[in-house]
Amino acid sequence: MSYRPYRSSRPKFSAGRRVLAGLTMLVFLLTSCAGADDSTQGDSTQSSTSETANTIVLINPNSNEDSTRSMADLAEAEADGVANVEGVSNEDAPPLLETPQDMEEAAPGVVELGVEAAEDENVAAIIVSAFSDPGLEELREEVDVPVFGIGEESFHAAAQDDRKFSIATITPDEDLVESFQERAESFGYSHLYQGVRVTPGDPDELDESPEELDAALTEAVQESISSEGAEAVIMGGGPLSEPALRIEEEFEEPLVVPVIAATDEALDVVNETE
Incomplete structure (x- = not known):
């Protein structure tokens, strides 16, 4: 498997370089000698900046490139210029992970991609971007x-x-749903966890229709709030x-977006390295 990251097409501008260029021009106009000294200092500053680890690699454990692009763009927007985000797909996995077996089979690919990504000294953090976190613990042991x-x-x-919380999802696999309860218990949140609401219908079909997906998720969220508190x-x-x-404005209660939650934690790491 090759590590071929998706890089967001969002334009990036280095404020440091613009300021540095302006200062260099000003000093040059004052004195060419001082300008030469400033240029040397500028090169040193730029080199120091480039050595800062400020890249977050987002690994999509499935092979859906559109999902990878969407999640990487979301993380990039959340980073708001603090970090670069590179998304990479697990090409050996199916386009949608729906069962515990899918998660288990996806884990080796996640670990392989993560180990390769960690070899880049510019990488400050890695995100495993599937809700069941396949390969998370194994990757932590390797990097x-x-x-x-x-x-x-x-x-x-x-x-x-x-806060009492529930989960809304489109994957109906009973074993997968049961694993959510187990994770809540493992984190010490069993007294807060209120259960799972699964949308009706085929998850693959829902995934292909944004309007139907939004409607189904809206109903699931509403039931979580009204029936489970x-x-x-x-x-x-x-x-x-x-x-x-797209649907969060319809509710007073917060919707927790997993990609954003993980990105915020990764950004803390980036900020610590600066």
Whole structure:
């Protein structure tokens, strides 16, 4: 498997370089000698900046390039210029992970991609961007770079201030749904966890129709709030991040977007390295 990152097409501008160029021109006009000294100093400053690890690699454990692009763009927007985000897909996995077996089979590819990404000294953090976090613990054992799972971080975000929370998802597999309960217990949130609402219908078909997906998720979130008393609702899947942003204004209760939750933690690491 080759590591071929998707880089967001969002334009990036270096404020430091613009300021440095302006200062160099000003000094040149004052004195050519001082200008030469400043140019040398500028080169040193630019070299120091380039050595700062400020890249976040987002690994999509499935092979859906559109989902990878969507999640990487979302993380890039959340980073707001603080970090660069590179998205990479697990080409050996199916386009949608729907069962625990899918997760288990995707894990080796996630680890391989993560190990390769961690070899780049510019990489400050890695995000495993599937809700069940396949390969997360294994990858953490293999690399020194901090690794965040969108599932794990969304549980922590939802449980802030002891909020009761539920999960809305499109994957109906019973074993997968049961694993959510187990994860809540493992994090010490069993007293806050209110359960899962699964949208009706085929998840692959929903994934191909944004309007139907939004409607189904809206209903699931509403049921979580009205029937279970959820004070926050996790969108149970990386590809559900964009739908969450489309429907969140319909609710007073917060919708926890897993990609954003993990990106915020990764940004803390980037800020610490600066």
